[in-house]
Amino acid sequence: MLSSSESPFPPAALAQGLAATELRPWGSFTVLEEGPGHKIKRIEVRPGHRLSLQMHHHRSEHWIVVSGTARVVCGDKETLLTNNQSTYVPPCTVHRLENPGVIPLILIEVQNGQYLGEDDIIRFHDDYARTE
Numbered sequence: 001m002l003s004s005s006e007s008p009f010p011p012a013a014l015a016q017g018l019a020a021t022e023l024r025p026w027g028s029f030t031v032l033e034e035g036p037g038h039k040i041k042r043i044e045v046r047p048g049h050r051l052s053l054q055m056h057h058h059r060s061e062h063w064i065v066v067s068g069t070a071r072v073v074c075g076d077k078e079t080l081l082t083n084n085q086s087t088y089v090p091p092c093t094v095h096r097l098e099n100p101g102v103i104p105l106i107l108i109e110v111q112n113g114q115y116l117g118e119d120d121i122i123r124f125h126d127d128y129a130r131t132e
Helices: 011-016
Strands: 021-024 027-035 038-045 053-055 059-067 070-074 077-081 086-089 095-098 105-113 122-125
Touching: 027 105, 038 095, 059 070, 070 086, 077 086
Parallel strands: none
Antiparallel strands: 021 027, 027 038, 038 105, 053 095, 053 122, 059 086, 059 105, 070 077, 070 095
């Protein structure tokens, strides 16, 4: 394991815990970069799983599919996306991400907004009974 002096990440990145993977019931995400007004994540959704039907007040999201198939609900529209396709989720828009395929869905998420905390989420429906 590298010490902080040997790390390829700047000390501020290590202090913020960037590049650490967080596990969720549907898969995982890794914060690749974070700065004022933006955050970039790598998201992996297990086959047959989906994130909660949710909304964010303070951020928009761009999703770019790297591999697999994404079923995206954004407002009243449902779309299937495959590798190298993308979509935009405006702030205050109800949305959901699902992997209907048989291989892991991997995508890059770019968040933009004044507040990017994980607590800026309103869940309308959640397969895993999470309430926060």
